[in-house]
Amino acid sequence: MSAIANMHVRGNGLGGGFAAYGIYPEYKDYYAFHLMFTGSNSDAKRSAKQDFDVFLCENFDVVYDEEIPHGDEATVSDPPLVWRYFVAPRKCGDETNLSDDDYVVMKVMHINTKIENAYVFSSGKNMGCFKGVGYPEEIGEYFMLDRLYKAYTWTVHGRFPTNTQAWWGGAHPFSLLDTTVVHNGEISSYGTNRWYLEMYGYACTLQTDTEVIAYAADLLMRRQKLPIELVAKILAPPIWNCIDRMNERERRLFTALRMVYAPLLMNGPFSIIIGQTGKMIGLTDRIRLRPLTAATRGSMFYLSSEEASIRLISPKLDSVWTPNGGEPVVGKLNNMT
Template sequence: MDNVEKITISRAEICSQVPPLALNTEEEGGCGVTGFICSIPVTGKNIFEPSAQMHNRGNGKGGGIGAVGFIPEALGVSKQVLQDDYMLHIALLDVSVCTEIEDKYIKPYFKIDKSEKLATIDDHRSIGLDVRPPDVMRYFVRVKDDVLDKFIADNKFSSMDRRDAEDEFLYQNSFKINTHYYASLGEKKAFVMSHGRNMMILKIVGYAENVVKYYKLDDFKAHAWLAHQRYPTRGRVWHPGGCHPFSALNEALVHNGDFANYQAVNEYLKQRNYYPLFLTDTEEAALLLDLWSRLYKYPLEYLIEAMAPTSEMDFDMLPADKQKLYKAIQTHHVGASPDGPWFFIIARNDVKNDQLQLIGITDTAMLRPQVFALQEGEVQIGLICSEKQAIDATLISLTREDPRFGPIADKYWNARGGSYTDGGSFIFSLKDTPEGMKLICTDKFGKVIKTPKGKSVCDVNKKITVTEDYKPIKEKLDALFAENDYSAAADKIFTYVMDSIAGFNPDKLRFCIEAINDHALINDDSKHTAIRGLTLLNDRRFNTGATKRSSLQHVLKIA
């Protein structure tokens, strides 16, 4: 009997205690999802801005955020505790059950290194919330040695890695809390929001940006942030327990779309003693992630293939060894592959490989919007969103906070679902190196996504010192603007800048763009010429020399 079978058997008793739960198949999905991961920790106000930008994608009935990769001092714990302990976040819908939960499910089993109630604002109505969000208790815990020894012995886990057994104990304990205080009651009293290491999830009946305000996260820092706007599909739609993100163990997952095969996936999970308690398809996705990653220990590529199978022509384009492997994965798991329109963003503490990750996976037919972006320089950031407006809002917010960021990414792209080219998924992995935190972006197959190296950035806040060698730029532009045909003049201005940019340093480039902008103030003809010329520079693709294209676009944007 292998360890997977032993774990499945060990859950039989707790699964038998789950009451019959009615399945809901009526709601439809259409959410706003966004996430980003940085080489430096950044504040919660930077997830507030894209969430607020996607406010119209919400309805005030469900919003949530996730965060991964914290500063230990900000949480009042040591680096070792943050690295090793589970951060157990319990939402108290009825605060009177707090002591009971601690006495029954926490203190007997866990060594508690720190516990605290998360700070909140005084009045939820002051930020427009109709329903008071739950109080949240945070516990930094490890399973007591004697408790874990008994758990291992009782379930014959002696051949299992001890930390894996501890993970399973935590999972089963959280399942018991959710069963007793949430799933089995008409009046919900409490539930586990998240229980992973170096991560947290918070969710409310409201908008995602309200989470940041209510729990005072404006200045709280994390390497990765995640947000979901709107409400859950296939579940209790006006309750914080059903909102995204959902937790596997060390992952937080948000989802735009809904599963056409919700009940089939539900049965697949139950056969393996995974019982969804919140009745949402997003919860099912998180449980599939836990099953395939933590129990089956699939590499990420295999997991993505199980979620979004490669098919038809794309399958035929794969190398023979990949076809053989993927056929085996599909044979075993195609019945559980989410069907219908969906797009997942996953923030993950990959403890086995000592790295943080942000992962985007799209369905094979690409039926939900998705966009990826990467910016590299002194600091690095990877972004995954359901729409570009959220990326723009994030980068603008970060630029205000830290000038090392820019408001425009170096690269934007989309995934092609279930394809042989990129696999319909991209992964941003953040790892600590001797040179500091390093962010690498790869596709499903491990191919690295790169941006041009060794390019300069224009410092838009720096005063330009104009010298004699700037004079030819002004004279050339004066001559071009003097032409009668403003359309032809604009084309010539575009050609001049395109041909000259290789010889411009960042200051000369800024001077040139500002000179074009100054001409726009002279008269309407010059204004038309300037607008057309600047538009061509922004829209056309050409070699920008030693200057980053994103930096040129930044200069053009503020011109």
């Protein structure tokens, strides 16, 4: 939390959040659903939870559930009821043809579009997101992250919303299964990206452009099994005059990518950090209109908008560099035990 607190002035207190990997080893084989239930009062929030619980028990086996531990509600703005469930899919009929992950995605989309005031904001295994309205260090303290959890990968974000409202679901990270995204920038192609993703069953309900990046990563990397090197060239493709100067093999490849995946081009300035099980990926737009710094120290790998936040927690670094625009930088964990 000290690293993100060092970048306090990058946000305005209208959104902060964390993603943590490896925090539920005792339930590592189950999907960890983090839910927020909103409403004008506690009765409305409890009513939303009751509606959700009925749906959940019809579609999943619930191993354990509890309210996510938190501090004094007076320290944050209008907190929802936040609950976690550890579940296993209960498929029937044609649903048995789906993979567990596809089943979970389908149900998450149903919940977020059909059950009023209930939102799944984290749904992976052995990981979880914690987010809300406030500065990230305030959200971290509210959920007592430094006292309750140990993780092998952390990502964190401080929000400065420019054209969307501040609400708990709109804070970063955005998550689907084990993929999480934190994002600095503005995606002007949101409408086109959203319409394309809707054709594949993704419903954007959380009122911000970053949501499409999380769903695009899930579609391309999990469902279509594309390597991150190609995914980067879909989200931040080289411009046409660069493609024209490539050798024939590369020119045909990148022309095909731009034609097939044109609606997934992320137009506008951005730098993103994608978290996945055992992996962390950094990517910027092709001309680096938003900053991203990478660094290593021993076996530790860091990504940040500012070098200062990295050096605050690791003053003596082995290497520090600025990734090229549109080129992914990837850190992989060899051992997650």
